[in-house]
Amino acid sequence: MLQRIGVFDSGIGGLTVLRELRRVFPALDMVYLGDLARVPYGGRSVETITRYARDDMRFLLRFGLDAVVVACGTVSSNSLEPLRKEFPVPVYGVIDSAARLAEASADAGAVGVIGTRATVASGAYERALHALNPRLRVISQACPLIVPLVENGVAPDDPVAELVCARYMEPFRRERTDALILGCTHYPVYRSAFQRLLPQTRMIHVGEALAEFLREEFGGCTGGEGRTEYYVTERSAAFDETVRIMDQTVDPSSIRVETDFLG
Amino acid sequence: MLQRIGVFDSGIGGLTVLRELRRVFPALDMVYLGDLARVPYGGRSVETITRYARDDMRFLLRFGLDAVVVACGTVSSNSLEPLRKEFPVPVYGVIDSAARLAEASADAGAVGVIGTRATVASGAYERALHALNPRLRVISQACPLIVPLVENGVAPDDPVAELVCARYMEPFRRERTDALILGCTHYPVYRSAFQRLLPQTRMIHVGEALAEFLREEFGGCTGGEGRTEYYVTERSAAFDETVRIMDQTVDPSSIRVETDFLG
Numbered sequence: 001m002l003q004r005i006g007v008f009d010s011g012i013g014g015l016t017v018l019r020e021l022r023r024v025f026p027a028l029d030m031v032y033l034g035d036l037a038r039v040p041y042g043g044r045s046v047e048t049i050t051r052y053a054r055d056d057m058r059f060l061l062r063f064g065l066d067a068v069v070v071a072c073g074t075v076s077s078n079s080l081e082p083l084r085k086e087f088p089v090p091v092y093g094v095i096d097s098a099a100r101l102a103e104a105s106a107d108a109g110a111v112g113v114i115g116t117r118a119t120v121a122s123g124a125y126e127r128a129l130h131a132l133n134p135r136l137r138v139i140s141q142a143c144p145l146i147v148p149l150v151e152n153g154v155a156p157d158d159p160v161a162e163l164v165c166a167r168y169m170e171p172f173r174r175e176r177t178d179a180l181i182l183g184c185t186h187y188p189v190y191r192s193a194f195q196r197l198l199p200q201t202r203m204i205h206v207g208e209a210l211a212e213f214l215r216e217e218f219g220g221c222t223g224g225e226g227r228t229e230y231y232v233t234e235r236s237a238a239f240d241e242t243v244r245i246m247d248q249t250v251d252p253s254s255i256r257v258e259t260d261f262l263g
Numbered sequence: 264m265l266q267r268i269g270v271f272d273s274g275i276g277g278l279t280v281l282r283e284l285r286r287v288f289p290a291l292d293m294v295y296l297g298d299l300a301r302v303p304y305g306g307r308s309v310e311t312i313t314r315y316a317r318d319d320m321r322f323l324l325r326f327g328l329d330a331v332v333v334a335c336g337t338v339s340s341n342s343l344e345p346l347r348k349e350f351p352v353p354v355y356g357v358i359d360s361a362a363r364l365a366e367a368s369a370d371a372g373a374v375g376v377i378g379t380r381a382t383v384a385s386g387a388y389e390r391a392l393h394a395l396n397p398r399l400r401v402i403s404q405a406c407p408l409i410v411p412l413v414e415n416g417v418a419p420d421d422p423v424a425e426l427v428c429a430r431y432m433e434p435f436r437r438e439r440t441d442a443l444i445l446g447c448t449h450y451p452v453y454r455s456a457f458q459r460l461l462p463q464t465r466m467i468h469v470g471e472a473l474a475e476f477l478r479e480e481f482g483g484c485t486g487g488e489g490r491t492e493y494y495v496t497e498r499s500a501a502f503d504e505t506v507r508i509m510d511q512t513v514d515p516s517s518i519r520v521e522t523d524f525l526g
Contacts, residue, residue, distance in 0.1 A: 036307075037301075037307065037311050038300075038301055043414075043499055043501060044299075044300065044497060044499050045497050045498060045499045045500070047497070048300050048497045048499075117499075117500060117501060118499075118500075121500055144411065144415050145411055145412070145415055145417075145423075148407065148408055148411040149408070151306075152407050152408055154408075159426060160408075160423060160426050160427055163422060163423050163426065164423055234307060234308050234310070234311045235308060236306055236307050236308045236311075236380075236381075237308070237380060237381075237384055238306060238380060
C-alpha cells in the first residue's frame with residue numbers, strides 16, 4: 001500500500017507524470033521536486049546526471065516516503081541502478097513500464113523512442129524492449145530541440161515546431177513505427193504534432209504507462225484526496241508560464257523554493 | 264599591465280570572447296572556466312545567476328590573476344556589481360564596451376539588443392546606452408531559442424534557423440536599427456543570419472568591443488605567446504562538437520574537467 005511518495009524531475013516537466021499518478025492514486029500524498037536551478041539534465045554527462053539525482057533523492061527522503069518515482073527520462077535511463085543501490089526506498093523509473101506498453105502495441109515489430117541526448121545515448125529503452133522481445137526493431141532519435149521549444153511557449157502547430165518535428169519524425173515514418181515512446185516529460189505537450197506526422201503510430205505517454213503499472217502493483221484507489229507539496233530549486237521570471245504549459249491545474253504560487261541542499 | 268587574467272562563462276560560448284582577447288593580447292596568460300555542469304544561466308533567476316558566478320570567481324581566483332573578464336552576457340548584466348564588491352580583483356563585463364561601440368554607430372539613434380531572457384530582463388544595456396545618450400531609442404529582444412539551435416549544430420542558413428531569426432529580427436527591421444548588440448556569447452555564430460535580415464545594421468560583437476576597450480585601457484601587445492588553461496565543470500558526449508562550433512582552433516582534449524568547487 002502506498003501512502004506517501006516522492007516524485008522528482010530535472011525541472012517542472014515531471015508535472016506531466018505526477019498528473020497521471022494523481023489520476024490513478026487520488027488519495028496518495030505526494031512530494032514533488034523539480035531541480036530548476038540545474039535543469040536541463042538531458043545534455044549532461046552520466047556522472048553529472050547521477051550526482052544531481054542523488055541530491056534530489058536526499059532532499060525527498062527527508063519526507064519519509066514509501067517510494068520515489070523518477071519522472072525524469074534522463075535520470076531513469078542513466079542513473080536508476082545507483083539510486084536503487086544507494087537509497088533505502090523503492091525507486092521507480094519510467095523506462096520499463098513504457099517499454100512494456102510499447103512492446104504490447106508493436107504488431108509489426110517496430111518501436112520508436114524519442115528522448116534527450118543522454119536518454120538515447122544510454123540505450124536503456126533498447127535494452128528494456130529487447131528483454132521483452134529480442135526481435136523488435138527499435139529506432140531511437142534524440143530530440144534536443146523539443147524541450148527549449150516547449151519551454152519557450154512555441155505551440156505544436158507553430159511552423160517552427162512543425163519543421164523541427166517533421167525532421168525528428170522522419171525515421172519513424174520511413175520505418176512505419178507501431179508505437180512511439182515519448183521518452184521525456186515535455187513531449188506530451190507536442191503529442192498532437194507527432195501524431196499528425198505519424199497517424200498510424202500509437203503514442204506512449206510514459207506517465208500514463210507508469211501509473212498503470214503501479215496500479216497493477218499496488219491497486220489504484222477511487223476516493224480520497226491526497227495532498228501534494230511542490231518544491232523547486234529556483235523560480236525564474238518565466239516560472240509561472242512554464243508551470244501553466246505543463247499542467248494548468250497546478251497553482252504556481254503553491255510551489256516552494258528550496259536551495260539549501262544544492263551546496 | 265595585464266599578465267594573467269581569468270575569463271569565465273556559463274558554458275563554452277565564452278570562447279568567442281576569449282578569441283578576441285587573444286587577438287589583442289597575444290602574450291597574455293589566461294585561465295578559462297566554462298560552467299557546463301550548470302549551463303545555461305540565461306533563463307535562471309538573478310539569485311541563482313549570482314550564486315553560480317560567485318562559485319566561478321572563487322575557482323578562478325586560485326590562479327592569482329590581475330583581472331577577471333565575465334564573458335557571459337547573463338552574468339555581466341545581472342551580477343557584475345556584487346562580484347566587483349565581493350572580490351579583490353578588477354572585474355570586466357561585456358556591457359559597457361558594447362554599449363559604447365553601439366552608441367558610436369547609432370547615426371539615426373536606434374540601437375537593438377539581443378540576449379537571453381535574464382539579460383534583457385535586467386535592463387543593463389538600456390541603462391548603459393542611456394547613460395551615454397539619453398535620447399537613444401533602445402529596442403531589446405530576448406532570443407532564448409538561439410543558444411539551443413547553435414549548440415545542436417543547426418547552421419545559420421538552415422530553414423529552422425532562418426524562421427526563428429526572422430521572428431527575432433522583425434522589431435529591428437521595423438525600427439531601422441543602426442546597430443545590434445549580439446548580447447550572448449553564442450550569437451556571433453549566427454551573425455550571418457542576422458546580417459542577411461538586417462543588411463543596413465552594424466552587428467556589435469561584444470568580445471571585439473571588450474577587447475578594444477581593454478586595449479585602450481592597458482595597451483595591446485604585438486608579440487609573445489601567452490598560455491591558456493581551459494577548465495569546464497563537466498564534459499558531455501556533445502562536448503567536442505560544441506567546442507568546434509565555438510572556436511575551431513581550440514583542441515577539446517586540452518580542456519580539463521574541474522568539479523570540486525560545485526558543492
